[in-house]
Amino acid sequence: QVHLVESGGGVVQPGRSLRLSCAASGFTFGSYAMHWVRQAPGKGLEWVAVVSYDGMNENYAVSLKGRFTISRDNSKNTLHLQMVSLRAEDTAVYYCARENAYGEVEKWFDPWGQGTLVTVSS
Amino acid sequence: QSVLTQSPSASGTPGQRVTISCSGSSSNIGSNTVNWYQQLPGTAPKLLIYSNNQRPSGVPDRFSGSKSGTSTSLAISGLQSEDEADYYCAAWDVSLNGWVFGGGTKLTVL
Numbered sequence: 001q002v003h004l005v006e007s008g009g010g011v012v013q014p015g016r017s018l019r020l021s022c023a024a025s026g027f028t029f030g031s032y033a034m035h036w037v038r039q040a041p042g043k044g045l046e047w048v049a050v051v052s053y054d055g056m057n058e059n060y061a062v063s064l065k066g067r068f069t070i071s072r073d074n075s076k077n078t079l080h081l082q083m084v085s086l087r088a089e090d091t092a093v094y095y096c097a098r099e100n101a102y103g104e105v106e107k108w109f110d111p112w113g114q115g116t117l118v119t120v121s122s
Numbered sequence: 123q124s125v126l127t128q129s130p131s132a133s134g135t136p137g138q139r140v141t142i143s144c145s146g147s148s149s150n151i152g153s154n155t156v157n158w159y160q161q162l163p164g165t166a167p168k169l170l171i172y173s174n175n176q177r178p179s180g181v182p183d184r185f186s187g188s189k190s191g192t193s194t195s196l197a198i199s200g201l202q203s204e205d206e207a208d209y210y211c212a213a214w215d216v217s218l219n220g221w222v223f224g225g226g227t228k229l230t231v232l
Binding site for chain 1: 124154155157159165166167168169172173178210212214218219220221222223224225226
């Protein structure tokens with residue numbers, strides 16, 4: 001059974017850093033691109049970043065580039081999100097999701113993890 | 123403000139047919155396929171429709187998706203109480219070089 005489990009969330013002060021992890025199981029992790037998507041309390045979904053199956057390519061939401069870094073360790077079936085200079089507006093549930101694709105154009109996220117809550121507050 | 127535009131709310135009674143719309147532009151919906159996600163209260167999003175109109179295994183055929191130009195819609199027929207959830211459309215945006223979501227539509231079953 002395909003499973004994604006996020007960890008690493010918590011309460012952090014503004015300006016500090018935090019590293020999230022996503023443990024994957026039930027599929028060949030190194031064959032899939034992976035994403036982070038976040039959801040602020042009571043708000044909608046916001047795409048954060050993607051990393052290619054081999055970790056060689058990354059892409060970020062424009063508003064986050066420079067502060068967030070996505071990475072993966074295929075030997076450990078784990079996805080990471082390093083966040084620095086955290087702000088109150090980064091408070092959200094952070095989900096990891098697997099990218100499925102049919103060709104180059106048809107892509108979708110499935111499954112999603114259960115999410116990990118990051119609260120940025122002094 | 124979300125790049126894709128959805129009505130904030132929709133409602134219907136059990137058994138009814140409800141349609142949720144999502145509009146975008148030529149840089150997203152107009153040039154790429156659209157996916158729909160269902161988020162039940164207090165849970166993670168779940169894939170509902172992919173590639174405009176494809177249902178993953180396990181999703182009832184009461185759910186259907188369609189796309190025309192820069193707009194897309196999700197139809198739910200035979201509405202059930204367990205369909206009460208938030209629904210999000212999503213597409214790749216070639217101008218932003220990233221994924222964009224609609225703001226979400228909260229469906230209430232009366």
